[in-house]
Every structure is written in C-alpha cells, then in structure tokens.
Amino acid sequence: MPELRYLKAINLALADAMAADPSVILIGEDVSEAGGAFGASRGLRERFGAERIVDTPISEAAIAGAAVGAALSGLRPVVEIMFMDFTTLVMDAMVNQAAKARFMFGGQSSVPMVLRTPHGGGLGAGPQHSQCLEAWFAHVPGLKVVCPSDPASAYGLLRAAIADPDPVVFVENKALYAMKAEVPAELPIIPLGQAATLREGRDVSIIAYGAAVHTALAAASQLAGEGVEAEILDLRSIQPWDEQAVLRSLAKTHRLVVVHEAVEAFGVGAEIVARMADIGFDELDGPIVRVGAPFMPVPFSKGLETAYLPSAERVVQAVRRTLA
Amino acid sequence: MPELRYLKAINLALADAMAADPSVILIGEDVSEAGGAFGASRGLRERFGAERIVDTPISEAAIAGAAVGAALSGLRPVVEIMFMDFTTLVMDAMVNQAAKARFMFGGQSSVPMVLRTPHGGGLGAGPQHSQCLEAWFAHVPGLKVVCPSDPASAYGLLRAAIADPDPVVFVENKALYAMKAEVPAELPIIPLGQAATLREGRDVSIIAYGAAVHTALAAASQLAGEGVEAEILDLRSIQPWDEQAVLRSLAKTHRLVVVHEAVEAFGVGAEIVARMADIGFDELDGPIVRVGAPFMPVPFSKGLETAYLPSAERVVQAVRRTLA
Amino acid sequence: MTEPLDPSAAPAGHNADHGLLALYRSLVLIRCSEERLSAMFADGEVPGFIHLSIGQEAVSVGVMAALTAQDTIASTHRGHGHAIAKGLSLDGFFAELLARDTGLCRGRGGSMHVADMSVGMLGANGIVGAGLSIALGSALAHRTQKSGAVAVAFFGDGALAEGLVHECLNMAALWRLPMLFVCENNGWGEFLPTSKQLSFALKDLAAAYRIPHVLVDGNDVAAVAEAAARIVPEVRADGPRIIECMTTRVRGHFEGDAQKYRDADDLAALSERDPLRITATQLVRAGIAEDALASITEEVKARIHAAVEAARAAPGPGFEAALADVYTAAPAGMEAR
C-alpha cells in the first residue's frame, strides 16, 4: 500500500474534485500563487488556472459571503480560512446566509460550498491560532461539520464534502498535516455522517475525532496492557454524527468516554454524552466521562500547551474512572 | 410589592449602574437618541448625556472591538447588539480579544464590558432575528454568560454583570420584554453563577433559563395535577453555571430534564446533561431528557414557530419519559 | 411612451418594454402591493417585521429595466420593490408574506427573506450589508462561467458603515467583476439620519476604489432607467459601477414606526418627491390620458386582490416539510444524513 501524508491527501482531494467537476473553485488568502499557507493547494494553480484558484485580499467575511453567492449561482466554492480562529470573521456568512438559505427560501436552492480550516494546538501558535471551534458550527441547523483523523479519511471525506449539496465546515487538525499513513491505491470517497470503528473492544467505548483519535488509540494500547479492551470509534463527521454507531458500541461495552481536543465545556462531546444519557441510559453501567481541554485559552508556552492538550494518560484515567 | 416590566428592569439597571459609576457608558445602534431599538435605554441620554450614551453607525464589529479597547483603557462599556443573530459580526472582538486579553496578557488587565443582546422567537421575526446562540459564548474561556428569566433577576444580574471585571454576554429574551411581575421595593444585585430554585419538588428536577423557565413552570403546574412534583431551577447564569445546585436537586429527585429555547443539539443543555451524566451518575434513576428547539432555523410562520418553540406539553412528555 | 397598455404584460424587467408607461405600471404594482401589505399589517394579518419601500420604488423599477433574466440581484431588509421589479411571482410573494405553504419560501422566510431563484432574485436579507457579498460571489460565478450576466447588490446608505461593504467594493474593483452596486440613499438608517452615521460620501469612496459612480434622482424612474441602461452594459463589459440613488423613506423604518423623530415639514414635503406622482406627471405631459393611468392602478389592484385572495385560501406550511428542507436530500449513493 502506498503511503500518503494528510496534507497531501487534502491536496489530492482538491485536485480530483476540481478535475471531476469544473464548477469547483478554490478561494482564499494565499491559496493560489503560494499554494496555501500550509500548502494544501500547491500545484493546483498550475493545473487548473488562476480563474479557478483565486487569491483573495485579507477579507474573510467577504470571501465566505462570496462563496455563498457563488454557490447560489452555480459554482461549488471551496473556501480556505487560514486558521479556525479566523472563522470568527465568517460567522454571519456561514450561519445567517449559507446555513439558512435552503430552508429560508423554501427549498428553492442549495448552497454547495465547503469551508476548509485548520484547528488545533501543538505548534506553539498561541491563543489566537490554535482554537477548536467546531461545536459552534455543529449547533447551527443547515451546516454539516467534518473532522478527519488520517490521510485516507481526509481524502475521502473532503471528496464527499465537496460533492455534498449543503454547506460543509471541513476541519483539519494542523498537527496532523505532517502525518503519514498507508492508504489504499484507490482512495474511496467516504460518506459523511458515518463513524469508523478503529479498534474493537468489549470493556469501554471511546469516541473521538480528529487528532484526539490518536490519543484514544494510544490510551487503548496502554489499557490493553492492563487487560482493559477499549473500542475506539472515529466519529469523522460531527454534524451529522453517527448516533447509531455510538449507541451500538455502548450497547456492547456499557461504558463511554468521549475525547476531543476542543475545550470540554460546551464542546462537541457534551452533545454525544447528552444523547447517550438519554437514548442510551439503560445501557450505561458507569458515569460517562469526557476528556477535553480545560477551560482556558490555548497557551503559548510548550509546557503549558502540553499540559493543556488532552493526553493518553488522561484518557486512561477517564476509562479507569468509568470502570471503577 | 411594586410591579415592574422586564424591559423597564433592564432600563433601571442601566440607569442605576451609570449613576453609581461614571466609567459606565452605553454604546450601540440607536441606543441614544432613540433610546434603543426595544427601548432599553430610553431616557438615559437625557439623564447622562450623549457622551455616555453613544449612538453608533451600523458597524457591529467595530462597536464590540471598541468596547474591548475602552475597557482596557478604564471605561466599563455596555454594548447593545440589536438582535443576538447579529452577534455573528462580533465574534472576533468577543472571542479573540475580550475573552482572551486577561489570560493572554498574563493577568495584566481585565476587560470589564457587557454585551447585551436579545435572543428568542415568538415575534414572527424569522430565521435571522430569533436565534438563541448563547452556547457559542459559553464554550469560550474568558467569557461569562447570563440569561435572566424575570424582571427582578434581569435587574439584579445586569447590575452584577456591569460590576463584574470580566466580559459578560448578557442575553435577554425579547418575548419577555413585556413581562410584568412583582418585585421587591429595593431591587438587590444578584451574583453571577448562582441558580435559583423557583419551585420545590421531589420527583424530578427541571433545569431551565430565560423564557423556558416559564415553560417549565407551566409544565410543573400541569404535572402537579398528575401527582408529579417537579423542582424547578432557574439557571440564571450559563457560564459559569451552578453545578452544585443542579447536583443537589438531582440528588433529591434522581430525575433530570433540561429545557431551553435554543436548538437542542449542541446547546447549553448538552453541557448540563453531560456534567450530570458524569458527576451525578450515581444519582440518576432514569434517562436525562432535554427539551429544546428542533434542528432547524427559526421559521417565520406563526404555526411553524409555535410548533418549533419548546412547549409545556413537550416538557411534560419529557418528564413522563424519565419517570417511565 | 405611447404604447398601448397591455394588462397581461409582466412587470418591467426581462425583455419587457422599457417605455415609461411600462415602468409606471411596475411602480404602481410595487406601491399598491405595499399599501395592501401595510393595511393587512395594521389588521394583524401580516406578521413579523415589515419594511416598506414606498417612496423608493423608482430605484427598483429603473434598475431592473436594464437587467435580463440571467442577471442576479441580492437585496435588503427593504426588498419588496426589488423582488417585484425583478419579476418574482406575485402570488408567491403575497403567499409568503401571509406565511402560506404556497409562498415563495413556503412561509419560512417572510418579508425579510423573499427570494425567487427562478428570476435571479437571490433573496432579501435581514443582515445589513450581507447582500453585497452574495452579489459579489454571484458576479464571480457569472465571470467564471462566462455567462455574460451581471450581479446587482442593492443596499441602503446606512449599510455603508458595515465593513463588509468595503471588502466587497475592494474585491469587485480588484477583480473587475460584473457587479453593479446600487445604493438607495434615503438619508436614514433606522431612527438616526445617516449624516450622524457616516463621515464620508459614497462618491468619494467610489473615487478611492476607482469605481465609476453616478448620482441619480432615485425618485425619477426615467432617470434611474436611463442611468441603468447606460451603465449595466459597462458593468457587463468592463467591471463594477456604482449607482447612488437619492430617494425618500416615506413610511418610517418599519411598519408601526410613527417617525416622531422626524421633522413634520420634511415628512409633509415627501409627497412632492413621490415617484409615482413624478412619473405620472411626465406621462400626462407626454400625452397619456389620466384615465389610462387610473386604469393601470385598477388593473394592478385587481391583480393584487387575486394574489391576496389566493394566499388567504392557501394552506399554512407543514412542519415536517420544513424540517426536511434544512438540508438538501443527499445525492444518490451518498446518504450524507
């Protein structure tokens, strides 16, 4: 099996989507001549032309708003917002325009656009360049939210997101960009809304997405040494998320831990827990424990940031707590 | 006891805060000459002068950003954003600036500002003038979030919010503006972060905030007729929220229902449920059930909107479900 | 100017006769529609927030006369005139304002969100300034698709304070997009004169962005139509332009606004600048019989009456259908939900 980097998987998905559909365009700051701040669109301008890979001024609100207008007029724009922290500037376009257009216009239109943006810490980028804000978007009816954990799912989910008729917020963990993994020679498109079981286990279900999937896997290895078999689900899509898969796993293990890099309080994990505390209540044999970031901005110092980010050790402790 | 309207309570709190502290200023669109789009600042310009009640251009981002700068420079600005839906335009100022300044500058500064904004439906105002977005702000370390349910708490909490050294998002349910209730002659300041028990009961705890408190109270009356005694907690503060009070009530009733007007999925209720499914797990005798808005934008038609908004009937059903 | 009145004619717009009488008919259609809405609002039959464009109709009618069906527009909270002039379904319009399932938005949007994609009307908008970026993107799509179409953004003078407007001016100019900016300068943003909100004139801003700007009497439909007819082809061929229309907000910010904050004399003087009166005078001077004008009004009222009655008879929207339209059905094989 060939190896592929996460960033290259994004690049390939963009290229294949643009080759497959001439209405796909890419728009954002430094996406064209520079090939993207992180290099996600490298080489695409040469291949598809500057008309389809559009460098913009530093005007996030207008970029996202223009994507809505372009999507209503026949294009499939893929917007890049350089850091998820800057999505603070596109909330109106995404929430009041993109998310609502279909519903609010009585089903007359779809808004096939994707907003790609990297979240996450680990780079010492500090409080305004590291946030995980996906819970905001997941709370907004009309938006879909995706967050892949590895190269193959990054490719497959991005293809699905671009093909999707509705607006999708596509979140990439920037600490994963350099990650390399084996992938099938033919990369499949992966439907939105489906979780993947990455590890089977009977004792506890650990639900994660994005970079936290790897934290969960590391915890599972450690737990296996203690005789605890954890089942790991990679959520992949956050909105919609695969409620049935989580429920099935819970029905098997009767214990639940949810892990993500975002701040724990009012984060994505809260919804998963809340659903399971309702529809999965009868299956529960212990408290549902979340592992997320503490309630503070992402700090700059390496030492603080390491203490801040969810660790395998904290996941192990969470599992022990629900098994206790 | 005198009677007071909710809107008038806001007005009084603003007036008393301005009288008590010359550094308090009010800033927003139409707040000064017109006295506020809903009338919250009526009469204040006459009393405190145009220098302290500042009409602005239609520039939400700059208004909120300016409040941060003013707060860092010795004022206590109270910003009015006309509809919570328009807070989509102030996310950067609130999240990347106001919320983080204290932490990110090493504790050098506080940002004593309040952002007042009305949320909620019931007025046929449609998808862009009715949203309840408080869960976004509650997810942001550094912000406080408050949502009063009646005139006395609107007064007391707004006074506390303005006196608070940190940035507070103060959410008013616009359908409550006309609500009249008896209040004590001396209106007390009410500390942030404390829930109020509005009704004692032994069978189920219903947690709510804002307008949903009244839905919960109506449901409790109906349930009393069926012999079910519901305990009602008005959360009042959403960030921080009174975890201990909720846990105490749960420990008494062993059943939990959480109600709010915001969209259920990824809403404030998710966090409350998730906490209780962890630290309160041993107290639970039934599933935790949420009642919130369905996953759709707030519709315009009265019929749709009525079906959309959480009703006492739905709360009653939720209670029956957790008791079943 | 002397063509016979065709009662079945579509409102001025796509391929319609651009003669002044046709424009007048369109003015009357907007006016009578809004007066009807105003009355129904007062009766409690029209819910929500209603912002009428009475006094500003000539902007919509004059600009739309220069557009084709392929051209797109993005509108504002005060969007009835734009929508009607662009030729959206009148039945669908009234049904929407009465919150019926037969409404253009199936009763989910209301006045602030009327849209008709089939005529390139990309929606009224409840967010001041937001329509500009939607038009910007639509213009980008037109250019990418080499369709030859233009996109038009309507916005008020108060909107000029929103940063997004400037981002759009810059990008449209930078990329020379086929985008027309139409400012409806009525001197007010809600309850405050825009002279207390803006430190600049749009003309000077346009000069900075090097976007050609013309100022027209927005209450004289002939003047607006003449300017639009001249400028829209420039937009198609050469890139962005701005038309600033000086106009009059007659009914206050929204229905129910008694405008106590306005000078009584100023308000009284508005009738002299009434777009219908101005155009009627021109027509009569050009030899059209007053009766002909009156009969236009009668026909239009009959048309509106029919639309209102149809709307009243129509069913309300269904909740399940609404829920099903939050997302598009996933494409075959994808099962995204």
Add this chain to the structure above:
Amino acid sequence: MTEPLDPSAAPAGHNADHGLLALYRSLVLIRCSEERLSAMFADGEVPGFIHLSIGQEAVSVGVMAALTAQDTIASTHRGHGHAIAKGLSLDGFFAELLARDTGLCRGRGGSMHVADMSVGMLGANGIVGAGLSIALGSALAHRTQKSGAVAVAFFGDGALAEGLVHECLNMAALWRLPMLFVCENNGWGEFLPTSKQLSFALKDLAAAYRIPHVLVDGNDVAAVAEAAARIVPEVRADGPRIIECMTTRVRGHFEGDAQKYRDADDLAALSERDPLRITATQLVRAGIAEDALASITEEVKARIHAAVEAARAAPGPGFEAALADVYTAAPAGMEAR
C-alpha cells in the same frame, strides 16, 4: 544631534530626548533584539510564529517619540518594534518570547501577544485589523475621560482589506476621536504583493473619510519623527490623522520564510533602504563619530544579552496560575465564580 550618549537612557519615547542619536539607539535596540530572536528561533529556542519588523523599525521609533506614557497603542502580529519603542520592559519581552513565567504575559501569549499595559501598549494582535478597533475604543475612553491622551493604531497595508479597518476610519472621523492611524506599507501581505490585494491607495481612502493623510519615508526615522511630532498634537486637539509609512519587509512574512517568491534584485536592494544605515549616515554626516554608533550597538547588545540570560534562567509558567487568570478574581462579595 550632538548630545552625549547616555547609556542608561530609556529607549526613545516618554519624555525622552528626541534627538536623532536617541532615536538611533532605539532603532538599534529593536534591530539587535530581533536579530537575537531570529538566531534563537533558528536554534529552536524561540517557539511559535515570529514576525520580525527588521527594516521597519523607524516607523515604531519615529511615531513613539511623539507619544507620552499616557498615550496608548494597539499593535499587530509584527509588533516587536512597537512594543520596544513604547518602552515595554525588555526583560519581560525576552522572557515572554522564551515562554517564561517572568514574561510580560507569563508565557501565555508569545510574540503575537506581547503587551505592557503599564506603558500603554495594549497588545500585539494575531488577528489582522483587530488592533484598530481596540485603539478606537481606547481613543473613545481617552476622550470620555478627558485625559488628553491619544490612541495609536499600527497596521499593515494588507490589513486595509479588512472591513473592520473601514468601520474604524468612519467612526474615528465621525466622532473626531484622538486616534492616530499608522499604516506600515511594506508592499506585502504574507506571500502576495498588496498591489494584488488592494484596488485603492490609502491616500484616496483618507480623502474620502476626510481624515488628513501624510505619506512619509518609513525607513527614515527623522522623517517619521518629524511627521509624528507635527501630527500627534493635531490628533490631540482636532481628531484623527493618518500617517502612511512606506517601508520594507526584509525577513519575509515570518521567520522561516525564504521569500522565494520575491525578486532577488529587489531583495538585494533592500539594504540601501535600511533604516539603521540611513540614520547612521545622517549622524555621521552631522559629526557623530562612527565609534560612538558602534558603542551604542555594543551597549544595546549587552543589555539584550542580560535580558536573554535572565529569561533563560527564569522558570517556566505554572499551569494553575494560568488557569486562575482566565478570569479576574470576582470583586468582594460577588463570588461570580
């Protein structure tokens, strides 16, 4: 121009001697500090994203020479020069960039967030354009408090595309706030020339907002200081002004940027516009001995060395203390948390 060198002098700024030699010293302090940071970044000792202002120091030094300690500034991602020129603690600066508990931000902010409230430095900023609204609010506070202070916003040419900037220009002009806009026009926004990002010149925008605008050679500290000395009192007395400084981004967008996208000749030519060289030449021409300049550099380096060593010796920040600073302690009796 001939005053003796006082090694203990604070960097140019508050009540400091504004003579050219003092300005030169401040230029050297910024330059040597950033060169030191650059070397430590290359060694992996300075983490995160580092945007150096090498080639732009004269803007910071020239403007700050006209300010008092009460005046406030809001800065950008490229904020080291602003911070140092405003007189923030050099020890605290290096400790912050090395992520120490003794850092001005206790290691929580880093390069993009250095701030020193005690000298009115309201923070670098990771969000392009955000500093302008913070300065706007600070200016509003100065006016409300009748303190006589001014607020200064620094921003790059690329930031001019952000809508927020326009909102602030409008509001500052409308309210005639004591706010100075300082644009550092280095011709670039990240990896793209701003000529491909902007369709307008700031000068023309200023004209539209009726804010007086001057263009200065941002690499000539004497020219910047002269302009600032003239204009800051105007801001204090009369309201907003814009100083646009034409300057040069030497080290690329951030450390690690090899600038392959730039013309090699253009890059090579930058040394001719080097602010330190320009000022040194002026000083030598005015009779200052080259040795005197060299000894300034030595002293400054020694000062920096001490700051770096102190930072290295300092402890890292504590997690619990960080957590405790997310909120201010609630005022007595309020127990907000």
